[in-house]
Amino acid sequence: MPRLFTGLEVPAEVAMSLSMYRGGLPGARWIDPENYHITLRFIGDIDEKTAHDIYVSLGEVHRHPVTVTIDELASFGGGRPRAVFARAVPSTELIELQADHERKVRRAGLPPETRKYTPHVTLARLRDASPIDVADYLATRGAFPAIRFTATRFVLFSSRASVGGGPYVVEAAYPLG
Template identity: 55%
Template structure:
C-alpha cells in the first residue's frame, strides 16, 4: 500500500538556503534538503484502487492559478515538548484556496477529512528530547530570517515509505497550475 500526500516542492536554491540553518540543536534529526517540501494534504496508507482515484481526482485542480510563496520565519511545533523545527510561510490566500480545494476533492473521493488545521511550513528537523528552552534559544540565535521567495507552478502527489519521517519521498504525479 502506498503512503500518499500532496505537496509543493522547494526549489534547490531555497532548499540550500534553508539547509544553512542546520546544526547546533541537541535532539534534532535534520531532514535532507532534497526532501524539503510543503505538505498540502496528508492522505496516508491507501490501496492501489484508492491511490488511482486520488490521482485522477486531483487532475480537476490543474486549472488553479500559479502563485508566489515567501518563507519568513523559523518556528517549532509541540510547545513544551517540541517535536519539529520548521520554516514558516507568509499567509497566502491562493495557497489556502488550493489546499481547501484539495481537501474537498479528496473527501469527495471517499477520504476522511483531515483532522489537523492547515499550517503551511517546511519541516527542517524532527526533534526528540529537545528542551523547549533550547529550541527557543536556537530560533533566537539563528538571527534574522531573510525571507525566501519562490514561484509555485505545480503541486505534486508524493509517496513515502513507512519510516521515521524525513523521506525519502517519491513524486508519483505532478499537476501543473495555470499561469
C-alpha cells in the same frame, strides 16, 4: 498500500538557503534538503483504488502558479517540541489550493484533516529536544530574511512508512497555470 501526500516542491536554491539553518540543536534529526517540501494534504496509507481515484481527481484542480513566501523559523509542539520548521505565509492562493486538495481527498472517501493547516517546510524532527534548547536555537537565528519562490506545479508524493523525512518519490505532477 502506498503512503501518499500532496505538496509543493521547494526549489533547489531555496532548499540550499534553508539548509544553512541545519545544526546546533541537540535532539534534532535534520531533513535532507532534497526532501524539503510544503505539504498540502497528508493522505496516508491507502488502497490502490483510492490512490487511483485521488490521482485522477487531482487532475481536475486548476489554479494559477502560487507565490510562496517563507518568512520565519518556528517550532511545533510547545512544551514538547517535535519539529523545527520554516513557515510559509498562508496566502489566499496557497490556502485555496490546499482547500482544493482537502475536497478531492474527502470526495475519495477519506476523513477530513483535523489539524489546522499551517504551511511550512520541516527542517528537523525532534526527539527529546529541550524546549529551552529549541527556544535558544530559534532566538540565535535572529531575523529570518524572507525567501520567495513561485510554484508552477504541485505533486503527489509517496513515501515509505517511517518516522518521516524522506525519501519522497514524485508519483505525479500537476501544472499550475
